[in-house]
Amino acid sequence: MVKEHLDSSISLAQIEALITIVDYGSFTAAADILGISQPSLSRRIRALDRILGVPVFRAVGRDMVLTELGRSIIPAGRRALREMAAIGVTASSNRALTSGSLRIAGLPSLVAGIMPEYLGPFHRRHPGIRIEILSVEDHDRLVEALRLNRADLAFGVNQRIPADLTGHSLRDQQFSAVVSQDLNLGSEVQLDADILNSLTLVTLPQGTSIRRITDEVYRNLKAAAPRLITTTQRDALVNLSIATGGITMVPRVLASTAQIFGGQQIPLDLSAARPLGIFYRREEFGNPALEKFIEYM
Numbered sequence: 001m002v003k004e005h006l007d008s009s010i011s012l013a014q015i016e017a018l019i020t021i022v023d024y025g026s027f028t029a030a031a032d033i034l035g036i037s038q039p040s041l042s043r044r045i046r047a048l049d050r051i052l053g054v055p056v057f058r059a060v061g062r063d064m065v066l067t068e069l070g071r072s073i074i075p076a077g078r079r080a081l082r083e084m085a086a087i088g089v090t091a092s093s094n095r096a097l098t099s100g101s102l103r104i105a106g107l108p109s110l111v112a113g114i115m116p117e118y119l120g121p122f123h124r125r126h127p128g129i130r131i132e133i134l135s136v137e138d139h140d141r142l143v144e145a146l147r148l149n150r151a152d153l154a155f156g157v158n159q160r161i162p163a164d165l166t167g168h169s170l171r172d173q174q175f176s177a178v179v180s181q182d183l184n185l186g187s188e189v190q191l192d193a194d195i196l197n198s199l200t201l202v203t204l205p206q207g208t209s210i211r212r213i214t215d216e217v218y219r220n221l222k223a224a225a226p227r228l229i230t231t232t233q234r235d236a237l238v239n240l241s242i243a244t245g246g247i248t249m250v251p252r253v254l255a256s257t258a259q260i261f262g263g264q265q266i267p268l269d270l271s272a273a274r275p276l277g278i279f280y281r282r283e284e285f286g287n288p289a290l291e292k293f294i295e296y297m
Helices: 012-024 027-034 038-052 068-093 108-113 115-125 139-147 193-198 209-220 234-243 288-294
Strands: 057-060 063-066 101-106 130-135 153-157 166-180 201-203 228-230 247-251 263-267 273-280
Touching: 012 027, 012 038, 012 068, 027 038, 063 068, 101 108, 101 115, 101 139, 101 288, 108 115, 108 130, 108 153, 108 166, 108 234, 108 247, 115 130, 115 288, 139 153, 139 273, 153 288, 166 234, 201 209, 201 234, 209 247, 209 273, 234 247, 234 263, 273 288
Parallel strands: 101 130, 101 153, 201 228, 201 247
Antiparallel strands: 057 063, 153 273, 166 247, 166 263, 166 273
């Protein structure tokens, strides 16, 4: 629980309460993350309102929305919390990582399939580090999460990394096609233009890396999907493609669920892959947990 003060009136605990509500979308979720009761959280916000003289939230129906003042203090509040947290971790644990926090953002398929193999050993070695995982939908939102200090580290596609971020490469993520077993294509089938030209394609919208790889497979095989079903839900691609008698192309970690729904995988050429990496910001006050986690990469 944060007790240090930004000045004689506004406490870091109040700023922490405000930012946690913004990041997690509700008073209930924020109270759970902070490990305090919801009434205690509400008292922090009311105290902040009294000190500022203007509310930081306003009610819109059942939702609480940031006021203009609330939005304006978020960036400075994040910087203050991160700097104090880094100082506190360094002083209290002498970089032994017995306390502190690490916030990790990632694309949904990477959160499910790649991140655990790195996060698991780290947590077993340093169980005192509080870990928060944020799933975001695309590369631009990963970059935004880092720049807005919503995350310390991001798992994403190792392409188009901005100059203000530092990146390290991981391995490539291989893809498979998924079709229904009802099509009776056989266990040794190879994907070709005849298959692609005959099946409905179930995929994500344009602009996503999964869709980009899918379109490349069609171009390479000189094929065109006769029908298209698009969804923003990655987790629905496998089930939808099987249920509709269509085809989808997803990372193999997602394709591995095909058999559960009555489908089969068709491995794609090694060129149908996306290079994975981690990226992060180097800041004036480094996060010891981040530095140690990078050593596991």
